[in-house]
Amino acid sequence: MPLNEKYEAVIGLEVHAQLSTKSKIFCGCSTEFGNEANSNVCPVCLGMPGVLPVLNKQVVEYTIRMGLATHCTIAPKSIFARKNYFYPDLPKGYQISQYEEPICRHGYVDIELNDGSTKRIGVTRIHMEEDAGKSIHDMDTDTLVDVNRCGVPLMEIVSEPDMRSAHEAYQYLYSIWQTVKYLGICDGNMEEGSLRCDANISVRLKGEMTFGTKTEVKNMNSFRNVERAIEYEINRQIQMLEDGERIIQQTLLWDAANNVVLPMRSKEEAHDYRYFPDPDLVPVIVEEKWIEEAKRLLPELPAQRRSRFIDQFNLPKYDAGVLTQERELAEYFENTVNGLVKKSSDNYKTISNWIMTDVLRVVNESKMAFADFSVTPSHLAAMVNLIIEGTISGKIAKEVFDEMLKTKEHPKVIVERKGLTQISDTSAIEKEIDAILSKFPNEISRYRSGEVKLMGFFVGETMKVMKGKANPKVVNEILQKKLSV
Ligand code: ADP
Ligand code: ZN
Ligand code: MG
Numbered sequence: 375m376p377l378n379e380k381y382e383a384v385i386g387l388e389v390h391a392q393l394s395t396k397s398k399i400f401c402g403c404s405t406e407f408g409n410e411a412n413s414n415v416c417p418v419c420l421g422m423p424g425v426l427p428v429l430n431k432q433v434v435e436y437t438i439r440m441g442l443a444t445h446c447t448i449a450p451k452s453i454f455a456r457k458n459y460f461y462p463d464l465p466k467g468y469q470i471s472q473y474e475e476p477i478c479r480h481g482y483v484d485i486e487l488n489d490g491s492t493k494r495i496g497v498t499r500i501h502m503e504e505d506a507g508k509s510i511h512d513m514d515t516d517t518l519v520d521v522n523r524c525g526v527p528l529m530e531i532v533s534e535p536d537m538r539s540a541h542e543a544y545q546y547l548y549s550i551w552q553t554v555k556y557l558g559i560c561d562g563n564m565e566e567g568s569l570r571c572d573a574n575i576s577v578r579l580k581g582e583m584t585f586g587t588k589t590e591v592k593n594m595n596s597f598r599n600v601e602r603a604i605e606y607e608i609n610r611q612i613q614m615l616e617d618g619e620r621i622i623q624q625t626l627l628w629d630a631a632n633n634v635v636l637p638m639r640s641k642e643e644a645h646d647y648r649y650f651p652d653p654d655l656v657p658v659i660v661e662e663k664w665i666e667e668a669k670r671l672l673p674e675l676p677a678q679r680r681s682r683f684i685d686q687f688n689l690p691k692y693d694a695g696v697l698t699q700e701r702e703l704a705e706y707f708e709n710t711v712n713g714l715v716k717k718s719s720d721n722y723k724t725i726s727n728w729i730m731t732d733v734l735r736v737v738n739e740s741k742m743a744f745a746d747f748s749v750t751p752s753h754l755a756a757m758v759n760l761i762i763e764g765t766i767s768g769k770i771a772k773e774v775f776d777e778m779l780k781t782k783e784h785p786k787v788i789v790e791r792k793g794l795t796q797i798s799d800t801s802a803i804e805k806e807i808d809a810i811l812s813k814f815p816n817e818i819s820r821y822r823s824g825e826v827k828l829m830g831f832f833v834g835e836t837m838k839v840m841k842g843k844a845n846p847k848v849v850n851e852i853l854q855k856k857l858s859v
Pocket of ligand 2: 403415416420
C-alpha cells in the first residue's frame, strides 16, 4: 500500500494577521511600514516604567468583524494577558496578548475541496495581541534591533486540527486571506509579513483515534511555501515512523531556498510563558449593541458573493470563483455589467471572459490596483456593447482593447479614428468571397467531398482580405451557402 494511503496527516494553523490600523494597539505611534528604524516609538511601546497602555478601539472593531465573518461567538468580556519571554526584540520583556479569555471563540470556515464538495474547518479562537520588534542579523557583525513593529496590532486566528492535507491547509489559508481583505482589516501581504502562518502538523495511521506528536513549522511567506512546507513535513514524519523512529515535538523553520525544514534555535523551546492577566488593562467589554452594529456593517463575503454571481449572472462556478477572488475585482465586474446595453447571460459571460483573460493578464503583470487600471468598467462595457451591436467583431475588439490600454480613450473614439467599424454589408462581403473562391477550386472540391474543416481556411482568407473587419457571422453564412451548392 502506498504510504500516503496508510497514513493520515492532521494539520492545525495559527494565522497572524496584521490589522491595518493607522496607530498601534496600545499607543498613538504610527504603524507605517518601512520608516527609519526605531523611529515609530514612544515610552508605551518601548515599555518604559510607569507608562500605561490604552487599547485602540479599532483593533477590537476589526477583530469583531473577523469573528463574525468566521461565525464565532463574541465574548461580552475578554481579558489581556502578559506572555513573558526574554528576547532582544521585545523591550518590555513580555508581549500583551489574550490567553484564557480571548474575544472570539468557536467559529468555522468552509473550504472548497477539489471534488467540489465543501468541508468545515473549526476556528478555535481569535485573539488580539501586539507584535514584537525585529532582529536584523545581516547588516552588521552584531545583531541589530528595530522596534518599530513593537505594538503593531495583530489578530491571531487559531484553527482546530481539522485539516487532513496540505491542499486543505492551503484552501483554509486562502479563505482567511480573502476574508480579511474583503473586510478591509488587513492588506494580506504575505511577503511583507502582514499575514503569517504557522502550521502544526502530525501524522497517524488511518483509522487511529488519537493524534500523533506534532511539530510546528514557521517562516513560510507565500501560499506556495505553506503548501510545500506542509507536504514536506508530512512526508518527513511518515518516513520517520516507517523507519521506526519517534517524532519529537519541536519548532521547525521552512527553508524555501533548499526546500527543507530545519530545527529552530531554542528561543521558542522554553515553553513556560508564565501568562497572567495584565494589571494595566481593564477587561474588554463588548456590548450586544456593538456586535449588532458590526453585523449590520459587514460587507458581502467572498463565498456569498460567489454564489450570488452564479445565481444572478448565470456564470460557471469557475468564473464566479475567479471574479470574486478580490473585492475590487468583483466590483470591477459588476460595474462593467451595469454598463451593458443588453443584460443577458451570454453578455455576462463575454464580460467574464474579457476580465479573466485580458484584464487580469495586464493587472497581474503590472501588479497595479484596479483603481489605477486604464480601462475603466464603463469603457470595457462600451467596448462589449460595440460587439453586441455588431459594430466591431470580437477579434477587432482585441485591437480596440490594446489601444484603450495605451490611450485611455473611449472605444467609440478608437473605432472611428482607426476605421475599425465592422463590415456587415452582405453584398460587399459576397464580392470578396466570390473573388477568393475563384482562386481555390481544389479546396472547394475537397470541402465538398467532406473535408469540412476547410471552412476555417475560407473564413481566414476572407478575413485576411478584409483586414479582419468583416462580420464573421455574415462571412460564415455566405460561405456555407456558396460551398454547399
Ligand atoms: P500548543 O499548546 O502547542 O500551542 P495548541 O493545542 O494550543 O498547542 O494548538 C495549537 C495549534 O496546533 C492549533 O491550531 C491546533 O489545532 C493544532 N494542533 C493541536 N494538536 C495537534 C496535532 N496533534 N496535530 C496537528 N495539529 C495540532
Ligand atoms: Zn508607541
Ligand atoms: Mg497554544
